[in-house]
Amino acid sequence: MSPSPSSTPLAIELRGVAKTFGSVPVCRDVDLAIAAGEFVTLLGPSGCGKTTTLNMVAGLEDCTSGDILLAGRRVNELSPVERDVAMVFQNYALYPHMTVAQNIGFTLRMRGTPRAEIDRRVKDVTTALELSHVVDRLPAQLSGGQQQRVAIGRAIVREPRIFLFDEPFSNLDAALRVKMRAEVKQLHRRLGVTSLFVTHDQEEAMSISDRIAVMNRGRVEQFGTPEEIYARPATRYVASFIGNPQIELLSGIVEAHEGGPVVRIGSELVRLASSLNTPAGRSVDIGVRPEHVRLGSGTLAGRVRLVQPVGPSSHVVIEWDGGSLIAAQPGFCRLQPGEPIRAEISAADVMVFDHASGVRLS
Numbered sequence: 001m002s003p004s005p006s007s008t009p010l011a012i013e014l015r016g017v018a019k020t021f022g023s024v025p026v027c028r029d030v031d032l033a034i035a036a037g038e039f040v041t042l043l044g045p046s047g048c049g050k051t052t053t054l055n056m057v058a059g060l061e062d063c064t065s066g067d068i069l070l071a072g073r074r075v076n077e078l079s080p081v082e083r084d085v086a087m088v089f090q091n092y093a094l095y096p097h098m099t100v101a102q103n104i105g106f107t108l109r110m111r112g113t114p115r116a117e118i119d120r121r122v123k124d125v126t127t128a129l130e131l132s133h134v135v136d137r138l139p140a141q142l143s144g145g146q147q148q149r150v151a152i153g154r155a156i157v158r159e160p161r162i163f164l165f166d167e168p169f170s171n172l173d174a175a176l177r178v179k180m181r182a183e184v185k186q187l188h189r190r191l192g193v194t195s196l197f198v199t200h201d202q203e204e205a206m207s208i209s210d211r212i213a214v215m216n217r218g219r220v221e222q223f224g225t226p227e228e229i230y231a232r233p234a235t236r237y238v239a240s241f242i243g244n245p246q247i248e249l250l251s252g253i254v255e256a257h258e259g260g261p262v263v264r265i266g267s268e269l270v271r272l273a274s275s276l277n278t279p280a281g282r283s284v285d286i287g288v289r290p291e292h293v294r295l296g297s298g299t300l301a302g303r304v305r306l307v308q309p310v311g312p313s314s315h316v317v318i319e320w321d322g323g324s325l326i327a328a329q330p331g332f333c334r335l336q337p338g339e340p341i342r343a344e345i346s347a348a349d350v351m352v353f354d355h356a357s358g359v360r361l362s
């Protein structure tokens with residue numbers, strides 16, 4: 001957990017939160033502790049319960065059990081307005097007949113904020129979001145990215161304690177998504193408002209978050225920094241969800257070998273870290289990330305099946321009688337399909353998961 005002085009309450013805390021729709025459990029035992037100013041992402045595949053969790057924090061859904069605390073205060077019974085959170089949705093539904101300035105100032109007008117103050121706050125927000133030159137336009141006269149920034153502006157102008165984002169970029173094209181990620185991250189750095197963000201895009205989560213909660217079937221499977229989640233995944237599920245191309249998982253049995261434990265994959269022996277404290281005979285899955293496979297020399301003898309250049313690197317699929325691996329090579333790779341190839345995987349880089357439980361052993 002992030003360091004948080006004991007005098008400062010956590011900004012958002014979920015304690016044993018569960019949600020059941022009818023008899024179907026969608027969130028189970030969700031515990032999250034988010035410090036003031038953190039940017040946290042709920043990440044997981046469609047249907048794993050991310051939006052439901054966010055909606056419970058917002059007050060748009062009740063919890064079936066458990067407690068939600070904001071700034072140290074239990075808020076289960078409070079309405080969304082009383083919770084002082086602002087939400088940005090994927091369908092940002094701007095008012096089509098209002099200008100950018102009117103859209104952004106709308107909630108302040110509803111609250112009866114004095115005109116001069118509305119003007120000042122709308123000006124600050126449109127300047128921060130680089131919308132000053134379009135304040136008098138209607139939504140239909142804006143690009144998708146500008147519309148999304150207006151939606152974010154509407155949330156910011158209220159100066160809430162917490163921002164909640166539900167897949168806010170999913171209607172934008174790929175290039176714009178990447179740009180908006182950087183904008184939201186910079187905005188967060190500037191404003192420092194605690195933010196909870198939902199996405200199913202692991203790259204988006206990695207690039208934008210202080211910490212990521214990886215969800216699987218209603219549970220938080222791991223909560224950690226992007227580096228922890230990537231380099232030290234707690235489970236096989238987390239390891240396979242994070243990383244592009246995906247980590248390669250190969251099943252085998254641990255064997256004792258002179259020089260340390262190994263796993264036999266087909267005719268090849270993959271060496272495991274000597275510190276791995278697991279008995280011979282255990283069924284495991286080993287996980288190898290593409291950047292940890294070195295080509296050209298080594299003990300693993302296979303053939304090139306496919307070469308996929310992606311610009312800065314090439315993904316080389318190699319196969320042997322026991323399985324296949326993807327190796328990431330810098331630049332454009334000249335290898336040809338069918339060529340014999342040798343590969344090396346250093347024992348320190350091999351992740352080992354218990355086959356039955358999926359929990360990482362090393």
Ligand code: ATP
Pocket residue numbers: 021026044045046047048049050051052053200
């Ligand atoms: P997505 O990215 O597709 O939105 P998600 O991880 O956000 O997925 P949720 O929207 O939280 O998932 O939904 C979790 C599960 O709960 C899904 O199986 C969904 O069908 C179900 N669900 C959500 N809302 C309701 C509801 N009001 N009534 C019944 N089932 C619901």
